[in-house]
Structure formats: structure tokens, C-alpha cells
Amino acid sequence: MLTLEAVSYRYAGARRAALRDVDLELRDGEVLGIVGASEAGKTTLALVASGLAPRAIGGTLRGVVRIDGRDVAAAPMHEMAAQVAIGFQNPATQLSGVTETVFEEVAFGPMNLAVPRNEVIGRTWDALASLRIEPLAERHPARLSGGQQQLVAIAGLLALRPRHLVLDEPTAQLDPAGTDLVAEALSHLSARGASICVTEQKTDLLAGLATRVAVIDAGAIAFSGPADEVLADPRLADLGVAAPSAVRLYRVADAAGLSPVARDRLTAALAEELDVR
């Protein structure tokens, strides 16, 4: 379980806190979506939840971040790497920059953790297969498109087989097909008991993936709850977050005067279409 208890965080040199009194609980096997407008604090929350802030970037943290009951502040970063993985939205900076093939890039994390060689190879193929990028295995990571690099970066995290995964807008550079692949891989990972925290602008992705959603505004959690309830909440628009397509379609159908039965059929058909795609 990953928990944030009354956590506030201020970047070094900043006057105001980027996170304010955040309480969150992420249970094993759960996918928590974090939504919010730009600069609401989503990336900061991801950095703090993964233990990288303030350890790697400085700043001041109040409150406690616990991973499986252990205070993150007391654990060395390399020990945390085996417990919690973090992915950023810019794929270029997530790649190690020292590997010559995608296979080696995906294997980079487990190799660092001294996982036995055969297991590294098995994990790497599994991670590549889960995102269906095995054909890229022999390619040079630097010569891939942004979307392909993002998939490789996520595969590198999956190969770590983390118990907890924090992803900061992981599909920012992906097309719809790539987004679906990531959603499918994350669903499998959570089904195996991993807890996943995803900050996302794409609420359609969260509608099909997240079990709970928290809305962040100006560094504080505005409200949170089950994904279907939060993503249908009219307050989302006021906080700069677009509702999922199905919710918007439902509202349009409602405004157009469609009968409740027709509205439900229409939104169900759209949800099915999004799932199939």
C-alpha cells in the first residue's frame, strides 16, 4: 500500500507550496487516477509519491509518504527502485542513453538491481510482449518515434515488476492505439496486485482503467471517489478537466431531449466502441 499522510511539498526556492495537505491511499491492485488542470500539482504529486521529491530534487516535504508501511524518507533510493517505479511524460529523458538496442534499454532497470540474467531476459521479453513492441527489440532507442520511445520507457518500468507504479501522463505522446496498449498493460499489472497511480489529462483512459479518481487543484485534493462518480461530476469542468467522451455524450443527449433509454443506449454503445478500439 502507498499512502500520503498530510503531505505538503514546496520546491527549493519557491514561495508557495506545490502540494498542500494531501491525504491519499493507494491499495494493492488498485488504479488511482489523478486529474487536474495544467500546473495543478499532478507532476509534483507523482514525484512525491515515488519518493523522488525531495530526495532527488531538493525542496521541503511535510507529512509522511509510506510505501508498504515504510517511511520513504528513511529508505535508500535504490531500494525504493525495487518497490516503486516512476515514469515521466517526456520519453527522451527516461531512456538511459547508453544502450544500443530496445531490448537492452528495457532490461536496464532489472540489470541495475542485479536480477539474475535469465530472469532479466524473461522479464524483458514479457514487458515487450505486454506492449506488443517485440519487433522493436533490435532497434536503437534513439531512432524511434516519440510514441515508440514512450512505449519502450513504460516497458522498462514494467520489467522492474514494481509493486507500485507511478506514471505522470504516460500517454502524452501516444496515439489512440498506443494509449490502449498502455491501458491494457496497466490493467494486467494491477490484476497481478500492483498498485498504480496515473496522472492523466485523458479522462477516457481513466474511465476504463481507474478504480478511483482524485481531482487536484492548486496543489490540494479538491475531491475524490470511485472513478465513475468523479468523472461524471459537473465540478470537473470548473477545475479545467474535460469529462470523458461518454459523459459528454450523455449530457449532449440529455440536452437534446433524448429519452433516458436512448441516452443510456447511446452512452453504452460509445463506451463499448472505446473499449473495442
Added chain:
Amino acid sequence: MAAVAVGGFVGPLLLVALGVVLPAVLAGVIGQLARLTLLLSLPIAISAVLVNVFFFPGGETVLLRLGPITATAEGLVFALEILVRILAISGAITLFYLTTRPAELVVDLERRGVSPRVAFVASASVQTVPAMVERAGQITAAQRARGLDTEGSAWRRVRGIVPIVGPVILGAIGEVEERTMALEARGFTRPGRRTLLWWPPDSAWERVLRWAVALAVPVLIVARVAGWLTWLP
């Protein structure tokens, strides 16, 4: 190093033939080696020959007089000795460059106990260059699209460099923090050795040859100091 230790002219030439030319022929890179070695050594070789032929102190056998300067036979012999050493050094460096993949070198060093961080720095240095060149190309194209003039007079070209170099360097620096965090999150700072997926093959005869070369250098130095190589011209 052996070529410097042996001294004279014929000894280093033999070493070049055995230690540079023969391996290059076996590796099929003799053409590239000849071209690159010439390019690498030509400027310093020309200056070394001119200085020694015309200004060798104590040269007595005059070959040519050009006004106040004189070319001497002693200077020419010494210049040839210097030339063959330059050839040996630049040839050996070029052969290493042509026959050794950086990735294999780094993996092998790590396998032999070199710290993963040192290996990372070595590898990143090699791989960063093409990435920076590509980034510079993208920024140049973007700046040109916005009207930057990078052609024409020398002054215009110099002025055009600043809006390109600035974003290249600042962009690279800006990425360092996120890249560092990503490396930490992937366990890079873990102490101790890491798992290696592969390493270059190292056959018994390669090991024997390596040890032989390593032993040959001190043996040659001792032989030179003891005066056992005076028979070599």
C-alpha cells in the same frame, strides 16, 4: 609505447608492421586505417620533419642550403625516427578506433570490475555526441524557419551560432535533472555489480596475445636501457 621504447628506425617500423598493419589486414580495415592514419598524423609529421631536417642541433652533413637555413643528414635520420614513432602511435589509436565497438569496450570493462558509473560515463559520452548533433540540426532548422540567417558573410554566420548553441546547451542541461531522476528510479545508484546480459567473446589465444603484448613493453624498455638493441639501425 613499444615503438618509443625500441628506438632507432627499423625496430619501430617492424613493430608498426607487426602490431598495426598485420592486424589491420586481418581485420579487413587496412584501407581505412591508411587513410585515417595519414589524416591524423600528417600535420604533426610535416612540422616534425621540417623542424628536424632544417634545425637539428649539431647536424654536420649538409644536404641542402636554402639561404640562412641548412638541411642536414643527421636531422633527416632523426626526423625519420620521429616519423615512424608518430606513425606507430596514430596507427595504433586508429586501429583501436576501427576495430573496437564502444559498447563492447564498456561492457568488457564492467565485466572486469570497473564501476558501472564509470562505464556509464564512458558510454554516455560516446552516445551523447550524435544526440547533440541531431538536436543541433533540429534547432538549426527551427531557427531558420523563423528567419535566422546562417549563411553569407563570416559575421552573419557567427551571429547565427548564438541562437543555435544557446538552446542546444540549455536544453541538454534542462534534461539532466529528469534524466537523473529516471536513472535513480531504475536502480542505477544501487551499489555493487549489476547483471550483464552479454559480453564480447574472449578466446584463449586472444588472452595469450594480450598478455604477450603487455609483457613485451617492459621487456623492450629493459632491453633498450641495457643496450641489448644497439644492433638495430
